[in-house]
Amino acid sequence: MLEKALTGSKKYWTLLSFLGVIIVIGIICYLKQLSYGLGITGMGRDVSWGLYIAQFTFLVGVAASAVMVVLPYYLHHYKVFGRITILGEFLAVASVTMCLTFIIADLGRPDRAFNVLLHPTPNSILFWDMIVLNGYLLLNILIGWTVLAAERAEVPPPRWIKPFIYVSIPWAVSIHTVTAFIYAGLPGRGFWLTAIMAPRFLASAFASGPALLILLGFIVRKFTKFDPGKEAFQT
Incomplete structure (x- = not known):
């Protein structure tokens, strides 16, 4: 392809x-x-995070929002979401890729990113952030590619992909939850130091992500031959 x-x-x-x-x-x-x-x-002491982490936070939410179309299609067999689910999964791939890129840019010393692999520290939230982001990226590449190939061949997706789809649903929740834990671990930022940070992030993700997906769907339908379906947008 x-x-x-x-x-x-x-x-x-x-x-x-x-x-x-x-x-x-x-x-x-x-x-x-x-x-x-x-x-x-x-950036400095007062403004420790700027455009890089702001975009990282937004794009993590966009990536996590793919679950909003995956759930109805795969768990409830709502076939209207068939084609837009493919779009959502590849949007998640692009979003997570950009998330990782923004993290590398924000490090200042990108070579130090290898320390997470060379010296894994399970009690570090950044270690788990690496796990969930890269894992979600690989899951969506595998699922999106397989489902798209099945769609082009006009056949149902293979049965072996279903376990990966089911794993990707809680994994989508985890990527934004771990991001919230990173923010909540900064006692110097009172607004972030709250237990409600994770559900707040998820709520915003499930609003902003599908909104961007709908806009992307309209653009794709207008300029390409791929039609995600009018009923999917209305739903």
Whole structure:
């Protein structure tokens, strides 16, 4: 299916070129930050987290929201959500990938990310953040790819993928819960130091994520041949 990414209209290649320019600009800016240090971002003691972690938090919620379409389709067999579920799973893949990228950018010293692997510390919440994010990414790649292949072949998804789907549902909850635990572990931030942080994060995720998915669905339906279904949006 990857060959489909190499074919498209003039508008498609124009869009890819535009995005490529943005990526190059981002890489140049990041290399400058890597050389100068995080001081270039303006962050300090009072503002310890900025754009990077703000986007990380939002995108974790977007990724977790895929469960809002997975639950009705796979557990309640609500077939209307069949095609939009595929879109939601790949949106989760893109979101988690960007989450990991923002974390690397926020580290300042990206090489230190390997310390989590070289020196695993189960009593560290950041260790579990790495586990849940990477695990959810792999689950959605596997599920999304398999279900999309079945959709293209107009056959039901294979039975062996069902356990992975069921595992991905609580896993989606875990990625935003662990993120909330990171925030709640900062006693210097009174607003975050609360036991209700996790359900608050989940509530916001289940609102903002599906909203972005609906907007993405409208864009995909307008500019591509993939139609997630009108009834899915209305539901």
